Amino acid sequence: MIEIGFGPQVCGELAGGTTREWLVTDGLGGYAMGTVSGLRTRRYHGLLVVAGETPASRRVGLVSLDPAVTLPSGARVRLGAHEWSSGVVDPRGFELLERFELVDGLPRWRWRIGDVVIERELAMTHGRPGVAVVHRLVTGGPVRLELSAACTWRDAHGERRADGPAPRMEPADGGAVVEGSVRLAGPDWTPEGQWWLGVHHREEAARGLHPEEDLWYAGRFAGALDRPGDTVSVLAWAGDLADEPPPATEVVAAARRRHRAVVAAAKPADPVEATLALAADAFVVRTSAGPDVVAGYPWFGAWSRDTMTSYEGLFLCTGRADEGRALLRSYAATLSEGMLANTADTGRVEYNTVDATLWFLHAVSRHVTLTGDTDLGDELLPALHAVVEAHLAGTRYGIAVDPADGLLTQGGIPGTALTWMDARVYGVPVTPRTGKPVEVNALWVNGLAGLAELTELAGRDAAELWRLHARAREAFGKRFPSPAGWLHDVVDAPAPAYPLGGAAYHDDDLLRPNQLLAWSLPYAPLEPDPAVLRRVAAGLFTPLGPRSLSPDSPDFAGRHRGGPAERDTAYHQGTVWPWLIGPFVDAYRKSGLPTDDLLVGLEGHLGDYGLGSVSETADGAPPHAATGCPFQAWSVAELLRVRRPR
Known part of the structure; x- marks a missing residue:
């Protein structure tokens, strides 16, 4: 396939990093989608968007997993990105991106904080609604990684606001179930449960549509990345919530193999x-x-x-x-x-x-x-x-x-x-x-x-x-x-x-x-x-x-x-x-x-x-x-x- 990748001059600058979008699909009409920079610019962006009875009747579940790294010095560096109704973009994790690329059609981000380099890979389970997000320490460490899960459960064409009922959360092994529809699982889950108010979608504003929504901060996962090669991964899935997908690294590997087979068949x-x-x-x-x-x-x-x-x-x-x-x-x-x-x-x-x-x-x-x-x-x-x-x-x-x-x-x-x-x-x-x-x-x-x-x-x-x-x-x-x-x-x-x-x-x-x-x-x-x-x-x-x-x-x-x-x-x-x-x-x-x-x-x-x-x-x-x-x-x-x- 052609090489598609960008360095810091595109990734770290909003004009370039937000106008290029990636897509991964589940074979059912659901998807994960976002921008190179990680900033959500559309109401449709999310890590787990689930198809309903028809491919068009989609619902947004897991919106984002915002990484934060605690360095050996004790400093905490946030790697996520959100734009707010005030016009402020915070955090600005894209400014630490040194590389984004598609590898066998799957997105890979690479953040650098001094001598610490962390990669994120993402893939969907094919034939069932689920997503795996893998974070790997490339160099440096030891560090601790936290992943804050922002969720919703709404029609993909709309918004959900804090003036309505909060999403229902129930504990589950390794995480939680949101609205009885999406299960989250990963290491060291800490439930939170609060609204993030006034998330802004600049592309919806440009299209003359309502540009804001409120997101539910469901909780956070955490894990140690002590040496290069260590991973911290999260799974999110819908459908049969009791049927846990394979480990996240296996989901990514299986998606890569399948993509290569699709290309070879053509x-x-x-x-x-x-x-x-x-x-x-x-x-x-x-x-x-x-x-x-x-x-x-x-x-x-x-x-x-x-x-x-x-x-x-x-x-x-x-x-x-x-x-x-x-x-x-x-x-x-x-x-x-x-x-x-x-x-x-x-x-x-x-x-x-x-x-x-x-x-x-x-x-x-x-x-x-x-x-x-x-x-x-x-x-x-x-x-x-x-x-x-x-x-x-x-x-x-x-x-x-x-x-x-x-x-x-x-x-x-x-x-x-x-x-x-x-x-x-x-x-x-x-x-x-x-x-x-x-x-x-x-x-x-x-x-x-x-x-x-x-x-x-x-x-x-x-x-x-x-x-x-x-x-x-x-x-x-x-x-x-x-x-x-x-x-x-x-x-x-x-x-x-x-x-x-x-x-x-x-x-x-x-x-x-x-x-x-x-x-x-x-x-x-x-x-x-x-x-x-x-x-x-x-x-x-x-x-x-x-x-x-x-x-x-x-x-x-x-x-x-x-x-x-x-x-x-x-x-x-x-x-x-x-x-x-x-x-x-x-x-x-x-x-x-x-x-x-x-x-x-x-x-x-x-x-x-x-x-x-x-x-x-x-x-x-x-x-x-x-x-x-x-x-x-x-x-x-x-x-x-x-x-x-x-």
Whole structure:
């Protein structure tokens, strides 16, 4: 894997040490997450964040373990870090960090106090919610180490305050149980039980959200580090509280072995691919229904559009075809009226996308093509045919094939945004894209051809599917090219206002990246034109991928910043989306244009924000600072996929 590590000039300075985040996951949707400096900047940061019935229903348990070292001189040095509502940062243990690095994907900190050097390593138990934190004396000593456990038990999206009930604590062997949900165990436990008031999260403040909470100081562990190699470790876990995990050092060693095996199974060609293969592993989780995909950490759960867009990169490029097969079967069971369930993150299963189902057709086609698993194609064929039939007949939200041209139309229902550009502000879609969006119809043309091939592989007649494909492909070639020199983003869109006797519909020729799918998909409706692609690149391409809107547009938003309404307004109005690097590179390759230098920026980004991973978004204006989730599934998946063309 690529080397990711930082010295004191990054670790010891807040601007650098707090903007780079690490992530370790448990394979269930839970995680440990924080910053290089150790300062918690998000409400989502913690050492044990536990997934619930769905990956999105997470709860924060163990927030931090603050080290304090008593030196032979008797001096006590605190190595933790907290920011308070007063604006004070205290303690400032990051100022003593001489090194932070990821070793086999696991974070390691190294503090130096004179000739005393202490390392911390952290790992999660895979397949169960638990974390192990190991502290080791490297040089110097003897010293005594105390670890103060700050806890809570709350929804990951909220806060807990001291004006409510204190967390319930019960004694347990080697530690305590908090709220009957999280058990802490380690050496020489001393219960405390008091509130730490006014902990501040600077990233939540920057995102226009409530930035403060109160933490419960549950107690402290302690142990002697007499000679180099001695350790003091703490375990925290949820679930079956009576079933204690293995010793902390064994948890770390097992996590390291597993990470190496994950990378080896992906057969990476170079360190970048190895890093991306391990990053992909964080998003593949096991739920009661089988394998699933977390769209992004720390706040997303499972979204079918993201899952299916990510499918090839996460599963087929990493040696996980068996898990992928089970996932595709599971998702097929959610089909209703020809539509794939979108998400249950909101607390109910929703069917509200026009494209997730088309990405599902693509994912099944790619699975069978790349693995030769025709048995799965045969098994899912009736469900896939039912998808096409439902779209021909018309389904929810006005999604239907237009009998006039064979293209897919959608929308027209107030308050709905059915494409991936689905942001809404105060219930109003920012980019509703009602009509016939370009990428939706590229996916429709692609899906019909992919299904026709699967049908023929099963020994059945696919003539009607090929006829539908040919008709839609011909109509696409006539309708979407724009006089502007690229493709329309939407055709047959309702005109927002038109004079008496004017047209009720118009074709939207805003320069957006959605048109890339018209050239990039395996059964794309158009052959790429190098001159057109160069025009698209000139308006949209950045080092972290394509913008969602050209800066020439009057609605362009160069910064994806501010409160929820400001961020959602900018979300698809110029913000960069790294996942679009996939269709961009595919289209360039198919056109014969050079692609060698297109990934340099994103590969460098692996050490910039979400360490070893790729962010959800970035500012549309230079220097294209990363925004959104630091760890995003389809961003990782698409970068990995286009580095491994098949």
